Amino acid sequence: MLIATRHSLLSARVRTAPCCSCSSKAGDKKGREVKYPPITPPYYRKARPASQGFNILQKEFPNVGDRTGDGPRLHDYKVMGEMAAALPTVTEKVDFVSPYERPWKKFERTWHRTFHPSLVVPRKAWAVEPVTRGYDTLHFYEFITKTKTQKGVDAWHKDLHPPTTLFEKKLKETLLCKLRSQSTATSADRVAFSNVFLQHLLEDALHSVTSDHLQKARVSYAPRCESFWVRGGFKDVCGYDSRFTDEDREKYGRSRPRRFTGDDRRRLGELAFVCRDSFAAQIRSTNPLRPLIKINDEPDSSLTRRNAALTTKESAEENDATEDKLSDEVDEKRSDLATYSPKAMGMWPDEEPLWMAPGYEMDSGEQHRFGLVGLRDASAIEERCSYWGVADDEADADVKNEMYIAMAVSSLFSWLNGQAHALGFTQYNDLTYPLVSQLILSDGKKFFFAVGQLNTLAININAGGFVNNRWNRCWFDGPYDLYDSMDEEGRFWQKDGETEGLNQEVLSRILKMLLLVPTPDRELVDRDLTPFIPKRVEQDDRDSDVFNVFKGKA
Amino acid sequence: MTTRLYRAWQPGNPQNRVFLPNFWIKLLNRASKGPKALPENVLYFEVHPQMTRHDVREYLTKIYELPVRDVNTRVKMGKIEWDSVDTKTRRALWKEDDKKFAYVTMCRGFKHDFPNLFPDDEIEKETSQVERHKELMRNLERNAKAASRDRNDVGTWFGL
Numbered sequence: 001m002l003i004a005t006r007h008s009l010l011s012a013r014v015r016t017a018p019c020c021s022c023s024s025k026a027g028d029k030k031g032r033e034v035k036y037p038p039i040t041p042p043y044y045r046k047a048r049p050a051s052q053g054f055n056i057l058q059k060e061f062p063n064v065g066d067r068t069g070d071g072p073r074l075h076d077y078k079v080m081g082e083m084a085a086a087l088p089t090v091t092e093k094v095d096f097v098s099p100y101e102r103p104w105k106k107f108e109r110t111w112h113r114t115f116h117p118s119l120v121v122p123r124k125a126w127a128v129e130p131v132t133r134g135y136d137t138l139h140f141y142e143f144i145t146k147t148k149t150q151k152g153v154d155a156w157h158k159d160l161h162p163p164t165t166l167f168e169k170k171l172k173e174t175l176l177c178k179l180r181s182q183s184t185a186t187s188a189d190r191v192a193f194s195n196v197f198l199q200h201l202l203e204d205a206l207h208s209v210t211s212d213h214l215q216k217a218r219v220s221y222a223p224r225c226e227s228f229w230v231r232g233g234f235k236d237v238c239g240y241d242s243r244f245t246d247e248d249r250e251k252y253g254r255s256r257p258r259r260f261t262g263d264d265r266r267r268l269g270e271l272a273f274v275c276r277d278s279f280a281a282q283i284r285s286t287n288p289l290r291p292l293i294k295i296n297d298e299p300d301s302s303l304t305r306r307n308a309a310l311t312t313k314e315s316a317e318e319n320d321a322t323e324d325k326l327s328d329e330v331d332e333k334r335s336d337l338a339t340y341s342p343k344a345m346g347m348w349p350d351e352e353p354l355w356m357a358p359g360y361e362m363d364s365g366e367q368h369r370f371g372l373v374g375l376r377d378a379s380a381i382e383e384r385c386s387y388w389g390v391a392d393d394e395a396d397a398d399v400k401n402e403m404y405i406a407m408a409v410s411s412l413f414s415w416l417n418g419q420a421h422a423l424g425f426t427q428y429n430d431l432t433y434p435l436v437s438q439l440i441l442s443d444g445k446k447f448f449f450a451v452g453q454l455n456t457l458a459i460n461i462n463a464g465g466f467v468n469n470r471w472n473r474c475w476f477d478g479p480y481d482l483y484d485s486m487d488e489e490g491r492f493w494q495k496d497g498e499t500e501g502l503n504q505e506v507l508s509r510i511l512k513m514l515l516l517v518p519t520p521d522r523e524l525v526d527r528d529l530t531p532f533i534p535k536r537v538e539q540d541d542r543d544s545d546v547f548n549v550f551k552g553k554a
Numbered sequence: 555m556t557t558r559l560y561r562a563w564q565p566g567n568p569q570n571r572v573f574l575p576n577f578w579i580k581l582l583n584r585a586s587k588g589p590k591a592l593p594e595n596v597l598y599f600e601v602h603p604q605m606t607r608h609d610v611r612e613y614l615t616k617i618y619e620l621p622v623r624d625v626n627t628r629v630k631m632g633k634i635e636w637d638s639v640d641t642k643t644r645r646a647l648w649k650e651d652d653k654k655f656a657y658v659t660m661c662r663g664f665k666h667d668f669p670n671l672f673p674d675d676e677i678e679k680e681t682s683q684v685e686r687h688k689e690l691m692r693n694l695e696r697n698a699k700a701a702s703r704d705r706n707d708v709g710t711w712f713g714l
Contacts, residue, residue, distance in 0.1 A: 136595070136662050239587075340591055341590070344591070344593065
């Protein structure tokens, strides 16, 4: 590794060359010739633009390779990718790519002297909260996850028409029971209410439909779901390009701007982010959901339909046109560079250890690694909007809806990112096939639906020469009211005041999401789903002590 | 706040005082780029140190009728002057007052450009730039003369 960090960055497996003083040929004690492996020189160049030069020679004849600093960055990225791929287990990979740096110990701080290397402030990650703290921050959430959003999820559930009668009957009973027994006076009560309600809703839905894949699926209640990632493109925001004047030097007591919070110590403008999510429940399966758009580096040619054989030519053309229009709109709004600091968007640094947990622990030997549907509480959105005083005028019309979208974008990206790491992919070894998951957001009354497709994780570098045309996708729909009011007799009414019962659209959508069968794409049938995990080690993981204890074999 | 201390009010007593806070707010120019850059709908103020977020919101909405959505505050500690460099044994001689700053987010589409308070400065700036350029040219001429002092006024086209 080119840049040493304090956590376990180097392992014995990937250490290649001996020290530079060793020669490639030498004699041992008995005089025999010993051959050492070739010496790999360390990479001395800096990964940032070179300074203006200290003398006339440096100024007039600068090294062209040092002009941008992109070369060393790309070299480092490539080497990191090779080393991450060489690591045999998922936990080692996650530990290797994690940007976490532990705080200095008391001993280190006490006995530090001025002639020692300075104690660099440990790197922190910006905490991404699914319920945005900042006002009007959807574009920032889309940037840090490199996601394009699109309205409408019908394309995913086209051929599904589930009956809702039984589900409605069960859900009405659950709803009545919860509304009459559980308090919603405080915000904590509301969160507890919606979490419990969503868990019961899932049970009711599972009891209302019959499907083979749901029988085999894993259901987790209140699972641990968190993930971290690094996003490049913050160089301008960090302010490294501005040169300090003599006045600045005198004012700040240093010759260059301070390292930005969350950035690498080389000042690359690559900030770390972490999302610690709280799902009410998750359903996972052993097979991945089929993606709607195929991974392809050509943005225009990547538009393919999920069931291309089943659709007519006209509808496919219509879909392509919509997609092109969306791409233009999205690209106009944002560029490849961030405009503002995460703090200006209401985020705060998080110094807790970073780890990946997409609903299960990495070393648990879990085989249900692909997300199907996640259910999450969204009651905080209403509270945040009421605190802001969001009115129903034109200026604020979309603020609440965009909070739902931002929540879906961050939650789905975080979950899918964790799933990808559990499958052996990292930000240095990008996905070889897309990952898809569905999400239901609700506060017990309003329901919002989203489907996320993770196409790329290689968003942690923004250097010249590194081209990544892939975008992650998020389709959304809602929010819809499950009911408008409830009378004293326990009957639910719709908004018009005449229709009795629950919203059929919501009920139908929930069942459709559950009934979407996770069948791998045709291209994935004979393909390795974990190309960066050696098969032998994967088997070893299953036979590990932890798994055997869990199974009661040890 | 008033400087005069008044008897503590007890429940049931008449409300015979008017609360007249000496709160103040000062609009500052925000950075347009870099780590401190703010979106267009966010205004940057220095406020009275005892003002809370709620006070700032009330101040701007009730008096100026601005469409305030969110308020964040930050306290910047005043500079301390120490008697020695040694961090373990040093003592404070003087400390400047703390300052409180507020970042106020307005509704979507709100725009505000900080006014140019001292437009005359630009003229002075331009004048000084011309003067600097003249000085630079004089120096260059002097250097050229010094460099060609042994050329006995031979035309410049012979050499560089």
